[in-house]
Amino acid sequence: MFFQLPDDDPGFPDPALAEEDGLLAIGGDLSTERLLIAYSNGIFPWFSEGEPILWYSPHKRCVIYPDKIKISKSMQKILNQEVFKITFNQAFAEVIRNCATTERKGQVGTWITNEMQDAYINLHQQGYAHSVDVWLADRLVGGLYGLKVNHVFCGESMFSHVSNASKAALIFLSKMNIDLIDCQLPNDHLMSLGAEMIDRELYMELLQAP
Template identity: 65%
Template sequence: MIFGLDERLIFPDPAQAEDDGLLAVGGDLSIDRLLLAYHNGIFPWYSDDTPILWYSPHERFVLYPAELKVSKSMRQVLNSGKFRVTVNQCFADVIKACAAAPREGQDGTWITTEMQDAYINLHHEGHAHSYEVWENSILVGGLYGIAMNNVFCGESMFSRVSNASKTALIYLCKNNAYTLVDCQVPTDHLTSMGARLIPRDEYLDVLNS
């Protein structure tokens, strides 16, 4: 049974999630509720025409930085100096760009205006971070997500030129001390870079270690 949230800051046990990962409905996107959700391996994913939906998939699509695969052609791109990467320089621009560039295999965007505002608030409090990729002083790619313990919970990425989002992800994996990058939704793009599915329990063990 799907759990209905109210004003109390509680979530059911993630093990109670439906087969598709849906765990709860309702509540709000306050900073405290979002941090509680991510601490328990739960994230919001919904659209403008639905209430807030909270998910905890039985399997999690993740990338261990130690397992990152960088192709020869991508190494050449990185070594060329074509791109410059910054961190937390324009979070709002990155999340808006991600909202305008739906994920692989999805129609429309789940990054509603309400979601954007909530994650910008998290960023102002130091919990959400953006990685920006620049070419000739123009923002051409990036990603954003939540830092939770030793896990980076990646929310979305965008690319306006080839290899820009890959550059952001590689920078994240190679230049930070995260044990795991949570990619949430499987894509061919991320699979080619070493991401894979792991059981929820394994994910929670890493999250809380």
């Protein structure tokens, strides 16, 4: 059973009550207050255009421990040659818009709706959301964005217009002052880079650690 969120209360039910697929609640809004409460409790919005806002808290979480990220020899060579210029928080709006518009295999449309973009750009302007920006000859060719909660970076999405650009962004992120990269849900690309699945209980311990 999932919960209908009231409009006048930004709080959430206990994430442990989420359905098997992780769906916890429906409704509410994408206000800064509600989003910050959500991420601090291991909850994130995920819905398509035309749907009500859906809030998820998976029972198993896909994460990457920074010291366990897998860097192939060919990727290390690219990093050593400094093929890409990588910046932090220099192109947040462009990164999220590219994440929204980049076509992905097996995906029709995007869950990063205009409403979502506006909400996260607002979070960025208030210092809560961040981007890693990957450049090639002064052209933005890859990147990722998400929120930092304590020592966990809650990744939302990434994109790549040239080979290895999103990998470079993720590796750059792993070198920052974080203990965990939250990837939310698994896919083959993330698992090949060293992602693993952990229980929600462990994830919450890491998320809320001072």
